[in-house]
Amino acid sequence: MTRTVQQLFDLQGKNALVTGGSRGLGLQMAQALGEAGARVMLSSRKADDLETAVADLQAAGIDARWIAADCAKEEDIRRLADQTLERMGPVDILVNNAGAAWGAPAEDHPVDAWDKVMNLNVRGYFILSQHIAKHSMIPRQAGRIINIASIAGLGGNPPDMQTIAYNTSKAAVINFTRALACEWGKYNINVNAICPGFFPSKMTAGTLERMGEDRLAAHAPLRRLGDEEDLKGLTLLYASDAGKHITGQWLAVDGGVSAMTGG
Numbered sequence: 001m002t003r004t005v006q007q008l009f010d011l012q013g014k015n016a017l018v019t020g021g022s023r024g025l026g027l028q029m030a031q032a033l034g035e036a037g038a039r040v041m042l043s044s045r046k047a048d049d050l051e052t053a054v055a056d057l058q059a060a061g062i063d064a065r066w067i068a069a070d071c072a073k074e075e076d077i078r079r080l081a082d083q084t085l086e087r088m089g090p091v092d093i094l095v096n097n098a099g100a101a102w103g104a105p106a107e108d109h110p111v112d113a114w115d116k117v118m119n120l121n122v123r124g125y126f127i128l129s130q131h132i133a134k135h136s137m138i139p140r141q142a143g144r145i146i147n148i149a150s151i152a153g154l155g156g157n158p159p160d161m162q163t164i165a166y167n168t169s170k171a172a173v174i175n176f177t178r179a180l181a182c183e184w185g186k187y188n189i190n191v192n193a194i195c196p197g198f199f200p201s202k203m204t205a206g207t208l209e210r211m212g213e214d215r216l217a218a219h220a221p222l223r224r225l226g227d228e229e230d231l232k233g234l235t236l237l238y239a240s241d242a243g244k245h246i247t248g249q250w251l252a253v254d255g256g257v258s259a260m261t262g263g
Helices: 005-009 024-035 047-059 074-088 111-140 164-187 205-211 213-219 232-239 257-261
Strands: 015-019 039-044 064-068 093-096 143-148 189-196 250-253
Touching (some): 039 074, 093 111, 143 164
Parallel strands (some): 015 039, 093 143
């Protein structure tokens, strides 16, 4: 029998792991998954932030818990994966969202800062995806992986942004998504990416202050920045059976900015 739209988007009985989930875009996506019925495990480096975020989710009726881990460190990533499987059971949905940025002119960009960005934004995504797939998704022949890229990965930035490592890492995430989708499709694992534009967050606070929220909003066809709801719909599409025939894709959630730049 053909399912209704409500049934296709329903995540009751599903388990989700969201990295970088204690605030900002990660917390917004965790809320979306939890509101659709999924049990949610949040992870980030700081226990205090996680405790606050989980308390807020639980107050909203969401089954949520947390594990503190640094997704730039392989030992932390493997511990996060193992403890999640032990405490929650098989992971149906993995959201790779933990990320870092660094601003510096390309000619002066510190190599250790380049490595920091790449280790978290690319290497961390790979290690966690590999571990969760091998120990949960591949044996069960099912899974959804959502990688958070950025419109910064679609091209260059204005000269005053100077975020070459971040841009490069997010471009890598987009092709990582395509390559993984092609390889793991045979296991019924869907792998897709979201490319957010500017959303107010701790990571973007410096850029928004320097360049001005009004100026950045005016540059978007919709004349606004992203808000606390704008990632929810796409996250739920990718995570649910409503998107079961979508894999290896990226979609910008940026108010139309990438449409003007040819991304």
